Amino acid sequence: MRILFVHQNFPAQFQHLARHLAREAGHEVFAxxxxxxxxxxxxxxxRYELTRGTSRNIQPWVADFESKAIRGEACVRAARKLxxxxxxxxxxxxxxxxxxxxxxxxxxxxxxxxxxxxxxxRASGQDVGFDPEFPLPDADEPCRIRARNAHNLxxxxxxxxxxxxxxxxRHTYPERYRELIEVVHxxxxxxxxxxxxxxxxxLDANQxxxxxxxxxxxxxxxxxxxxxxxxxxxRALPEILRRRPRARAVIVGGDxxxxxxxxxxxxxxxxxxxxxxxxGLDMTRVHFVGQLPYDAYLALLQVSACHVYLxxxxxxxxxxIEALAAGCLVVGxxxxxxxxxxxxxxxxxxxxxxxxxxxxNSVVEALAAPAAMRPLRAAARAEAVQRYDLHQxxxxxxxxxxxxxxxxxxx
Numbered sequence: 001m002r003i004l005f006v007h008q009n010f011p012a013q014f015q016h017l018a019r020h021l022a023r024e025a026g027h028e029v030f031a032x033x034x035x036x037x038x039x040x041x042x043x044x045x046x047r048y049e050l051t052r053g054t055s056r057n058i059q060p061w062v063a064d065f066e067s068k069a070i071r072g073e074a075c076v077r078a079a080r081k082l083x084x085x086x087x088x089x090x091x092x093x094x095x096x097x098x099x100x101x102x103x104x105x106x107x108x109x110x111x112x113x114x115x116x117x118x119x120x121x122r123a124s125g126q127d128v129g130f131d132p133e134f135p136l137p138d139a140d141e142p143c144r145i146r147a148r149n150a151h152n153l154x155x156x157x158x159x160x161x162x163x164x165x166x167x168x169x170r171h172t173y174p175e176r177y178r179e180l181i182e183v184v185h186x187x188x189x190x191x192x193x194x195x196x197x198x199x200x201x202x203l204d205a206n207q208x209x210x211x212x213x214x215x216x217x218x219x220x221x222x223x224x225x226x227x228x229x230x231x232x233x234x235r236a237l238p239e240i241l242r243r244r245p246r247a248r249a250v251i252v253g254g255d256x257x258x259x260x261x262x263x264x265x266x267x268x269x270x271x272x273x274x275x276x277x278x279x280g281l282d283m284t285r286v287h288f289v290g291q292l293p294y295d296a297y298l299a300l301l302q303v304s305a306c307h308v309y310l311x312x313x314x315x316x317x318x319x320x321i322e323a324l325a326a327g328c329l330v331v332g333x334x335x336x337x338x339x340x341x342x343x344x345x346x347x348x349x350x351x352x353x354x355x356x357x358x359x360x361n362s363v364v365e366a367l368a369a370p371a372a373m374r375p376l377r378a379a380a381r382a383e384a385v386q387r388y389d390l391h392q393x394x395x396x397x398x399x400x401x402x403x404x405x406x407x408x409x410x411x
Contacts, residue, residue: 001406002028002087004111005043006075006094006101010036013116013165013186014093016390017398018043030087032078032100034071048078048100061140061147068099068151075100079107090406096155096162105158112405115155117162117181119315120172121148127260127312131226131354134261156180160405163398166316168336182401187394188318188325190385192298195327195377199302203250203287210303215247215367218304218328220297220319224251224270227259228317229310229333229353234273236360238280243360244367248285250300252292259314301326306366310353311335324348325384329373331362341387347379 003021005014010033022029022042031043038045051074054066089111094101096115105113122128123142129135136142156162156173162181164170170181200209210216217240221228230253241247255268263269270288292300301307307328309320316337323330324341330348332338342348349366351358366373387393 001026001091001403002089003030003402003406004079004082004087004089004092005029005031006033006092006104007031007036007116008034008071008095008098008100010045011039011041011043012036013095015039015041016187016189016395017093017402020395020399021402028087030082030089032075032082034074046078046082048074050074051077061144062150064144064148065099065150069102071099072102072151076103076107079104083107090409091402093402094155096152096159099151099155101155101158102151110409112160112409113158114402114405115159115162117152117156117164117170117173119169120152120174121145122172125313126172127227127314130312133231134226137261153177160408161401163401166337166340168313168340169315182397184397184401185321185388185394186318187390187398188321188384188388189391190325190381190389191391193301193322193325193384195381196299196302199299201250201296201299201303203289210248210250210300212303213370214303214305215244216300216304216306217247217249217363217367218300218307218323219249219251219253220300220307220309220323221253221317222291223256223258224253224268224273225257225259226269227312227314228253229308229312230269231273232310232333232353232356232359233308234277235356236363237286238277239357239360240363240367241282241285242280243364247305247367248287250287250289250304252289252297252300254291298322298326301328304328305370306331306363308359308363309333309338310359311337312353313337316341321384321388324380325388327377327381329366329377330380331359331366341383342380345376347376347383349376 010031018041021027029043031045091112093114123145163184164181165185167183197212200211202209224230255270307323307330310333313335332342333353334350344350349362
């Protein structure tokens with residue numbers, strides 16, 4: 001089978017699948033990417049290049065689509081070179097979010113097109129307008145958001161099938177398109193992401209490494225921003241540390257903005273909300289560690305006494321399920337993406353996203369009664385293995401879908 005992966009930051013969600021196919025005999029695996037890396041996937045990386053920028057003074061509601069069309073154009077030119085060199089994929093598996101797959105059907109009309117359907121934007125009922133602290137900027141915002149789905153819909157219309165990683169993410173799409181979308185998570189390697197009583201993580205050369213049994217509160221986000229509840233966590237932290245004098249908070253994440261609007265005052269979200277609560281914090285027990293290497297991040301989960309995961313109704317982070325797989329006691333937001341994987345009192349604790357006092361109380365409860373939390377930790381681990389394990393639950397389903405598409409395309 002010949003397969004072409006398409007993602008601007010390959011391997012991203014395709015890392016496990018691409019690696020497996022490249023190692024399995026009989027497959028030719030290519031990847032089309034703007035910024036990606038081959039890594040250890042074994043895929044042959046082909047880069048596309050952007051040859052133009054977005055227009056000045058373009059009508060703002062279509063500005064996002066223009067950027068997606070520019071990426072799609074660049075992918076078409078790179079795909080034609082692949083085709084002319086003799087590579088015609090049986091299956092194209094492309095992330096739908098960047099516009100890269102918009103026109104690939106026109107280059108490879110006989111290839112099966114599978115797309116990764118991560119999120120469908122809506123002006124209400126999901127992330128937009130969820131947080132009253134950050135209202136819509138103006139009356140035109142719903143129009144911009146509606147137009148932002150143009151590439152999503154065009155890509156779905158061209159697709160033979162799509163995959164969404166969670167049921168809730170599938171349900172963000174209009175009902176008429178859901179029959180195209182299978183729910184299969186990317187998969188977590190729960191053999192690697194597992195409890196480890198020998199785990200250690202050093203934050204300061206002058207202090208002993210943190211280890212299981214220490215009162216470690218972990219918080220992880222690609223960037224520290226409101227979409228992932230950073231502001232709520234920071235507002236709860238002074239009370240948590242006041243009531244638990246031995247607790248230490250380890251906060252992982254960058255200073256940028258991954259989702260939503262950037263701050264308007266030139267100060268990062270990280271600094272804005274740290275500045276708000278800093279007078280009440282013991283900063284000797286608050287550790288901002290930036291973006292950790294994966295092994296250090298995993299060790300943090302393994303030593304964590306309480307992991308806080310908060311999110312708007314938006315894409316579920318890998319870190320949430322990795323925390324469950326590592327046997328963390330997760331205190332999460334009672335928002336739909338989290339409620340799909342965590343049941344309150346069953347395999348974790350849930351709080352209202354905006355309830356700072358409830359968050360503080362739940363974290364304090366978790367730290368004060370570690371023995372009582374052990375059944376929740378065990379249940380978290382068991383659920384992660386059963387539903388999201390790469391080898392037992394996810395990879396085989398991904399492979400079956402791709403091979404069925406390849407067979408269909410061949411016939």
